[in-house]
Amino acid sequence: MIWLQAAVVVLLIVLNGMLSMSELAVVSSSKPRLKLLADRGSRGARVALGLIEDPGSFLSTVQIGITLIGVLTGAVGGATLAAGVGEILNHYAWIAPRGEAAAMALVVVTITLLSIVIGELVPKQLALRDPERIAVIVAPVLRWLLRLARPAVRMLNVASRFVLRLAGSMGNNSPSITEEEVRAAINEGARAGVLKQIEKEMLSGVMRLADRRVELIMTELDALTVVDLALPSAAVWRAVAATQHTRLIAVRGDPGHVVGLLQTRDLLGLRLQEKDEDFASILFHPPRVGLDLPATEALERLRNTTAHMLFVVDEFDQVAGIVTVADILKAIIGDLGEANPATPTMCAREAGSWLIDGGMLIDVVSDRLGLVSLPAERNFDSLAGFLLWRLERLPEEGERVRLDGYEFEVVDMDGPRIDKVMVTRLPVAVGLDDDLAGG
Structure with a gap:
């Protein structure tokens, strides 16, 4: 009998893990990838897309299942299984008559450990490794559970909307994906080798195009x-x-x-x-x-x-x-090149330094150097404009500005125009200080 109870507890923990894995797989799946699979005839992908479009009902169904499993696991393991294990332990003289207390502690620790490892950590790691493939497999089962639990789901959705309305969070005005996320995806794709450098530069150029006059x-x-x-x-x-x-x-x-x-x-x-x-x-x-x-x-x-x-x-x-x-x-x-090309606007010199024209677009400089501290809303477009913004006046030759681990030195002025700027990568310890440095 005790082995049957133990098997029931393990089965409940495995079911909990499957629900956790299914939930995270569907939530983490890429909609464009699922749409591509659906266009190729995948029924599971179409079902998964439907679940993503109605997250309230889907999440409520999963939560109902996880909650019921937790209650059943506690009922079977906390009392019934612990009592059986306690009877076995009391047969040993060195622990009797404290076998039931020891059994309770042993059962609780074992169930907790199994619930964390088998019921949460391992399933979620599997879901994150290949969310679309898992979502395609589990989506039909989740839809069947959703239909089975529809009355309870509707009641939970009504209660959730009521609480959200009280909290003033009923509307969702945030976009499903932001421009920053797209830029981050492009950079991550370049780092992972999915995108070549020229492809990354072209995509970044397209992203900047809307901001240019x-x-x-x-x-x-x-x-x-x-x-x-x-x-x-x-x-x-x-x-x-x-x-x-x-x-x-x-x-x-x-x-x-x-x-x-x-x-x-x-x-x-x-x-x-x-x-x-x-x-x-x-x-x-x-x-x-x-x-x-x-x-x-x-x-x-x-x-x-x-x-x-x-x-x-x-x-x-x-x-x-x-x-x-x-x-x-x-x-x-960028420039495609000419028969007699002029001096490049950004010349790499000795290790960690560049000579840049003051009129070069600050977006291009930012992409090449990886600057992250430039203001999102700014009233300058060139490297010279950036220096004027930081100094708040017309600079003199030799004046320096620091930002994101780089030092920008004005090396040539053409009247009131900043003609050439020397950019040098600072040592790590120095680069942490991005304040103005005097000339």
Whole structure:
């Protein structure tokens, strides 16, 4: 009889472990992975997704099962099993007549140990190792238990909602996944080797794109080929022949009076038709956007224009530059390189130091160095802006700022502009102090 009681207790503990494992597996499962399995025809994955969509009923069912198992384990083990073990112990003269007391202690310790190891720790570790596979297996059983316990579950859900309403926590306004979690997943994927470094940089660039304005990614007017249509047509054609650009900015008289865009393919057609002076017929007028337009919105507008270009205008409605798909791509993955590349904006020097242009985007610097203390809401976009924010004034050459174990030294000023900054990794003991250091 005592062995039957012991077997019942062990069986109850194993059932408790299965419920704990099932609960954690379903809760920890990745919804995208389950959806992928469901699309491939997995019935268990579809059931698991249904349980995740209704966590209140699912968790209530599991809790009912665990509670009932705990009560039954205590009833069988605490009194019945302990009494049987006590009778056996009392047969030994060295412990009689204290066998029942010793049996109670022995049974309690044994059941507690088994409940922790078999009923909690091992099942939960198994669930965390492969949550989706376990969830697919146990989900149909959990759904059957949910149907069986539906009346009790409904009563518990009503009671839970009432308590939550009293606590003022009825609504759940937090997103299921945050931007910070996505960034952390990208970084973790790179560390684990799932993502290559270039893939990590591209994904990080896409994440940053929504925070950038077109002012930061546009090609300024000074870097473009501008043709003045007020000049004789021969002068215009000489400018066209001298450029390597496929798109030209057309002005009339005043360099600030931009009248449209000329494309070399249209100019070639004009020349073949011997209409050398009819530039107005091929003049294209790209949409105009403001400097503050988010880069993601600019990309959406580029998809809707045949010129694949936007004019960026300032507050006086003067064209300050252009934005193309190439500018968007450059903002995501960085410079693609040129025939005669200029000095890199971030040059690695001796171990643990970099020479960086002051105009380099602070997001790029942060990604390369792993900075974590930059404010989420900030009014600067470049490394120079960061230094001005920390110093709260225009710096002088030789002044230093410390942040996250790095020292930023202003090494070159071009008038009021911070031209070059030397960044040095500090020793660990020194890097813990990120206060301002004097020049």
